[in-house]
Amino acid sequence: MKIKILCFGKLDKNFFAEAFNDYSKRISKFVDLEVIELKEEFVGEETKNAEVNSKYLIEKLEKLRDYQVVVLDVKSKQVSSEQVAQIIADNKNYKSGKLVFTVGPSDGYSQTFLNKYSQKISLGSITLPHQLFRVILAEQIYRGLKIINNEKYHK
Secondary structure, three states: OOEEEEOOOOOOOOOHHHHHHHHHHHHOOOEEEEEEEEOOOOOOOOOHHHHHHHHHHHHHOOOOOOEEEEEEEEEEEEEOOOHHHHHHHHOOOOOOOOEEEEEEEOOOOOHHHHOOOOOEEEEOOOOOHHHHHHHHHHHHHHHHHHOOOOOOOOO
């Protein structure tokens, strides 16, 4: 199975990078993980930024057509760790074995982007810095893989 995280920005704080790298190493025992970091554009007001960056994100996702896209969006349905595990398991067992999680730009996604992709989830309704969210996403992917494999860690 292959999992990609498509996100904006880099991990430039050592403690975030160390935490993410730790989870990435753990995840690699189960699946191939790749992070694709995009440069966020700031061209004016929030709506315009969202449009420009969402268009860029769509272009990148077009190159990953054989991947199931999971959009992480704070305004979408909140999911539990077990539900994250189920998304991963369903993809692994019944679909392509290729999954991409998208972490949007700081000004959010455009409505065009949100309309294009049907699977949207939220890991909570709080606002987090992108770097911290990436660590949390990696932890949830790892937790999901442990749940799928009935391995101790989840609780």
